[in-house]
Amino acid sequence: MEKRDMIYEGKAKKVYTTDDENLVIVSYKDDATAFNGLKKGTIAGKGAINNQMSNFLMQMLEKNGVPTHFVEQLNERDTVVKRVRIVPLEVIIRNISAGSFSKRYGVEEGIVFDQPTIEFSYKNDELGDPLINDYHALALKLATKEEIETIKKYAFRVDELLKAYFKGLNIDLVDFKLEFGRLPDGTIVLADEISPDTCRFWDSQTHEKLDKDRFRRDLGGVEEAYQEVMRRLGIEK
């Protein structure tokens, strides 16, 4: 399968049409941004790592009953996925306080919750992805009630599966962001990516950050952190 026309370029990925109208090719870049594009940089090898890691995790989720957009990895950076219409919601699950949760509610990072939280942001760069609730999403017609219920069910299932999987690698899954898409028949599937760009991973013992916070917060060792998660997952590079 080959790339035809580029139809979308985001901060971390490009999307191309193929000769099959129901399939697109996603190509992962090394570019990194933070704070809604204000901070820009590159993370050497990130595209190849995020592509392979996301595919590995999506296949694991798929086997465990979470439908995803994944079809086939073409090479280090490129993957064939089902063409979807993205639901314009960023779905964030948290197991441990960190990031904007700590900032918004004035609590330290690292508080382990009794149960995971879920929140939605309206995916809109001009507005800076504002936090919204289910009722706002319905009012804005971003998704139907049924779709929101399905998305919540899948998001918590993804949390259970990923949390247990990463625990076995001595990694605490602190929080993560998911995006979902609609297939032509309306079926909701997990889309976008699951990677150190979209998850917070802390080493279970040392609490060392193994994710994009190293870039966001200028902590150094960014490439090494991404590689370390790959190594623990046992993915050959």
Ligand code: TMP
């Ligand atoms: P937050 O604490 O900044 O709200 O981030 C929560 C999680 O969502 C964290 O794992 C990083 C991820 N995330 C994204 O994937 N994209 C984004 O644009 C933001 C702000 C966060």
